[in-house]
Amino acid sequence: MSGALIDGKAAAAALRADVAEAALTLPRKPGLAVVLVGDDAASQVYVGSKEKAAGKANINGQVHRMPGSSTQAEVLAQVKALAEDDAVDGILVQLPLPGHLDADEVIATIPPEKDVDGLTEASAGALVLGREGLTPCTPQGSMRLIRQVMPDLSGKHAVVVGRSILVGKPLALMLLAANATVTMAHSRTKDLGAVCREADILCVAVGRPEMVTADMVKPGAIVIDVGINRVAEKKLVGDVAFEGAKEVAGHITPVPGGVGPMTIACLLANTVAASARRQGVPVPEKLR
Template sequence: MPDQARIIDGKAAAAALRGEIGREVAAIKAERGLAPGLHVVLVGEDPASRVYVASKEKLAAEIGMNSVAHRLPAETSEAELLAKIASLNADDAVDGILVQLPLPKHIDTGAIIDAIDPAKDVDGLHPINAGKLAGGKNGLVPCTPLGCMLLLRQALPTLSGLEAVVIGRSELVGRPVAQLLLQADCTVTIAHSRTRDLAAVVRRADIVVAAVGRPHFVKRDWIKPGATVIDVGINRTPDGKLVGDVDFAEAVSVAGAITPVPGGVGPMTIACLLRNTLTAFRARRG
């Protein structure tokens, strides 16, 4: 085992994936005169959401997709938002729909996700896509879990037979990434706040995916020497720094490979959104 873990460079992996998608989009344009259309809906003025939406819009346009952001005021009613989604569902030029979360408190997030056409649900959150994932069938997969899997496949020669522990059971990351690991023939444990002796459970793992939203939660002595660590957490400390769920400074001396925060899973999430948009385009248009 090396003295220090190999750093899994999410920025480089995301740039390579965007380049690959861009070449495919250019080929489709040349052959069919069409480009995949990604439409992002933002309700309100949440600062982080505004930054995310601008980034998605810019990166989609850079690779030649038709990228449109619909910015709605914070007082938009649930009925008005549902009407907007219905119009995007019906618009044949729209291949991917993403409603930026979180939504204002007066809007039922579940009702909005349920209203998106599953064939255009590039966030992979619709119950039909979740059901396809659970059943091992092809559907649109949530972007962050998909990004985690692409980074793992780059970092490891094979995932088959490895023991994986996912810390966190959210519908956004924990559960879908566990399903994807199962499909890759890993032995998977989903651990969470009620898990007894969490450190001992994590210590068994060849692969650790940390998605709990607690800064520096996973310590050095939780990690099996040589394990591959994927840190999904993005937490802002009181001094304004972004840190992960894993104590990177400690873990880097024992892990075999590890994602940094920032610069790990984060860039892959948007790249996988673009990949999902291309997947949706192909499925819809044959």
Template sequence: MTAEIMNGSGLAAKLREDLRTELAPFQASPPGLAVVLVGADPASAVYVKHKIRACEEVGIRSIHVSLPATATQEQIAAEIRRLNAARDVHGILVQLPLPSGMDTLAALAEIDPVKDVDGFGALNQGRLVSGLPGFRPCTPAGVMHMLQAGNVPLAGAHAVVLGRSLIVGKPLATLLLAADASVTVCHSRSADIGALTRLADILVVAVGRARMITADMVKPGATVIDVGINRVQQGALAGSLCGDVDFESVRRVAARLTPVPGGVGPMTIAMLLRNTVDAWHRQARGAHRG
């Protein structure tokens, strides 16, 4: 068996094209997305650059707000409150991680829920758990879109999510439950991870450990979604990217497999753009805070 490679890049390109068509008549007053970057972390700067470029490609106005690493919690909060009040800003995201010592949850709590296009705020997280409408975190939403576009059966399937973060693991487990899958959540401290992952019809890996999942940890015929992005440190491929899954060995066991790069990553940005346009629509209809 050789796995079908799930092409996130192609699927994301189609989503961006649809958004570009949707926004073409509105370029005089387009949606606006503000990206707040605190500090000068190189990886964060690259991610922000990619998001700004994606915005420009589909017709979303990007607003880049850069604050020094020495900014206080109150200065960050004040900047977010300013963006909340700006009528031409429809989505706000704070690029994570924040510099050491800053309170991430407090910063996210400042974002108006109708502009919380990352879906990380407590209100949108609560709406997700309650099954109510709201913004879904972009990576889990992108994974669900990939599964549905790939006609992967969800109802009655056993999904195993390896990772328990508020950004990926927990919200994705909730979305899979809502799709009628049975869900097991495990993590780096779970006992005998391989015994758990081998039970999965759908295995999602988001732990940040390069090539942690090998072929012997995967059920034959499973769908494997690799959310991890790691930079190879040694050898001939030093500097290149790899996922949390050992791609070459797992592709001989799985039925479907996402690559890194070119899998989940492009879908995350595409869903951010979709959320921003949805926020723009909601605010045009008069949505208000809370």
């Protein structure tokens, strides 16, 4: 019997509607600034999607496009100018940056209260310490999808496959904060299949096409596939072998249409939350 699909598109649409409604309640319209350096084709598409989505969510979205030849000093100056702009509530530097630039130094220039991507050391530290702050969008989106199926995670065993600072580590911390028992697995984990089969909630973010197969999934588990990989004939697949896994899982995210749509929706939610805090009003409950 096939597992129920977790519809990320529908969940993202609902969150965007909540964001748009919340934005209208603030004294000032929220502002999101994206810094795009160079002409990477994928980045151009991503930024265009973010700009369009911001407008629909009653957010003032602006894109600062800089040539690929921009120096470190020029990029830092742009980010610092946005940091000092009171009309800007959220700053996002589109990654990857051209190879000659130091992305870590650029990200570190973003004030924590405007770090809507949740990538600064201060944001990571707040997450570790369990303090209020802006969390990375993809892990946040994954948590929203998990809670849609299972609101109370207390005592559940979650396995996170992948230990990146963008997804794996912050997602594990979020699951811990929700009182799940968390195991982190990775390329050096012995008998990965056995570890995955223990999971009530299995989250996979490794960037390897269909690495997790049906025999690695516990019957009835929630499976969150964060991966998106382009294979033969431009087909997109996740890190989980979907066709087999869906016959075992209780609930599973498809690729595409699962976690992906939630990333931009959570970026918008972070922007409105950041704007609310900066304007001294409570963050709307639906965006927490």
